[in-house]
Amino acid sequence: MKNKLTELLDIKHPIIQAPMAGGITTANLVAAISESGGLGTLGAGYLNTSQMRKEIREIKQKTNHFGINLFVPNEFSVSTSDINRAIDILQPYYKEFNINAEDFEVPSPMTERQTFIEQVQVVIEEQVPVCSFTFGIPSTEVIKQLKQNNIVLVGTATTVKEAIENEKSGMDSVTVQGIEAGGHRGSFINDSNEGLIGLMSLIPQVVDQVTIPVIAAGGIMDGRGLSAALCLGAEAVQMGTAFLTCIESGAHKVHKEVILTTSDDQTVLTRSFSGKWARGIKNKFIEDMVEKEEELPEFPVQNSLTKKIRSVASIQSNRELMSLWSGQSPMLARNTNVKEIINEVMAETEKILGDLK
Template identity: 35%
Template sequence: MKIDKTEETAIKNAIEQLYFKGIYEGNIELLRKIFHKDALLFGDIKGVPYYKTAAQYIEGVGSRVSPEKSGKDFKPTIISIDVINTIATAKLNVKMYDFNYYNFITFHKIDGKWLIVNKTLTDVELKQIFSTKIIKIMWNKNRITDLLGIEYPVFQGPFGGGLSTVELTTTVSKLGGLGGYGAYTLSPQEIYDVHQQIKSITDKPYNLNLWVNDHDIIDQEHTENQYKKAVEIFKPYYDSLSIEVPPLPPSFESRFQNQLQVIFDIKPKVFSFMFGLLDPNIIERLKNQGTIVVGNATTVDEAIALENIGVDVIAASGFESGGHRPSFFDKAELSTTGTFALIQLVKDKVKTPLVAAGGIANGRGISAAMTLGAEAVQIGTAFLATEESGALPIHKEFLFSEAAKFTTLSRAYTGRLGRGITTEITRKLLTATDQTLPFPLQTTFMASMRKAALEQKKHELVFFWSGQIAPILKHKNASTLMKSLIEEANELMG
């Protein structure tokens, strides 16, 4: 017996390029290429028995209004393909017009070509699908896994600010997920070097992430006023550490345009961005070079705007997430929808495939997010806690401690709203929204305090990034975490 991946790919290509395309366009020439002239079709449609010869079927396709011309949804999916020697079966789902067809197609390789020799079909009411095992078989095969060429729809969330590592990214990508690398603080040369390092370890896809808006500075006068407020608020904490309040940090030049140039040079398989939109021409250029583009949204309106500029995938970031809130339309404080509400609201309004980010750390979370309409999940906090991440050992200790039961959204540490473990400062400064320096000057302003607090082990003055899901974390190793996510998801949906 010979089970051959190359043959599986050949059948997949034939289905996509001849069968699906032929039906979609009503192109009978394409269908004639894939159907054996003596093939027969059996099944039932809406309970009525169905029988046609291949010739009758193809003629019917040619004379009806094609899905392409009708403008109605056409969603074809390959559920599975099995090949043994020269015979094969494919299980397909085709949603078109008002039908939801399931097909078992039998292939025979004749004179070097895979031909359909038999097709059985039935249509299933949409509401029935969710109560059958069908959805479960498909959990790791969908538009996102196909587009990205990954085995599992599990993204490791990219971490900015030096917390990403090549080891973490490659570990996840090598295991069939999508490793992520947050590069917004890196110079173009550093981004280039990281890319080379990742490529020297694996040629699997990974996601390079930047912030399209990397500073909030309005003008010098505003900044100086904010500095005065910040000094007033934070001085007692500097005093408690016996260190001087730092001077006003020097002004900040955005790095994004230069960083973007590297993305055009290195052409990563996946590029994600947060904190805003990109010019549609840039998206087009990225797509033309073969890069898949992912944007981050915290509200339905942001998701619609991302779809309108042409991103391939949207990550919907719920307010449970660790790290910064990537809001860009309204204030982050007013964009705090939870992941499971957000994914459903966005799904209702956009067609672009969705990634659910925030509050997911095990197979149950993956299964729930996918049931609600996500086609992948992005997991941050659980990967941040593993030994492969760039977080400090004390940070990881905190993620596994009782302290992680409480997290807060605060601007106190960087000037932008982000979620981390609740400490004294976040408790006291929860309402200090307009009392910090603009991002990223607040990060610079707080750097000496953070350093001294860590040295003096006054951890109540340190902000440890964390999502709300931290208390359920179990795994301290990224590879074990990734394997367990897949195993649990397989158990629930496989």
């Protein structure tokens, strides 16, 4: 299947693996996608430069084609009283897990900006072929520098307006993230309560307003999703949850199990884990936080405050306190290998389009 986007990204199949930050996108997973004809992506949002470099080099031993995703830093303010209130709210978990409430790094907008600039330099030095962005659009200077180094740039949008801004900035392509998508919402202009648009509406409206190729993200798990996205005008799909439960993925066993065994289509949006809205499967932590949702500090402050809780929960395989990100199609998830998923998505797509014709 060939189109403008598969040529731009130099891939055989119009399938991109979503950049799931936090240890899911192992070198094995990224390479398996790329070696099966799609585009694997390292979710580097939370990595410092030395971690990034290590991961990139590991991937390079397995494949020479892949992408990387960075979080564009947003302005945020954090007062001591905000932090103290959040610590009060989280106290029961700190206590349960013997976590010292003082013992966490307070992120600052300046260090966040500095980290981002350094991450961009690593992308350039390591000549990563494709770089995508979440939570906003980088500065003109950063975009110019990356383009001078022939790195293909992909932005993220949750509304028509955000897609137009991505095109204006010089992005080569834009991923439109529907309400179906798991993990963090990439919204950066609209309040996320306004940008909650289903792909059935988002894709065609964006396609009509931009000239760069559009990638569809959210709830796409099989050939039904890929063929539908293509009908709506997208040139490729980005799949997260579908690869998260694969054998090659680095997701926690419990995270995979929860998704694979759900008999329900219910997921929820929460900002309780990181301070930004994200979609996952409901558990005790999310339920406990519902009433306090609006009081919690912004990203990445809340993320720092809950980091140790999540890491202890992970070690203890405690599903009630982990962030169990999932898109809206958990019932379609399977536990198989990447090559099989990709081959089946392509075969099913061909069959559907052939049968309907």
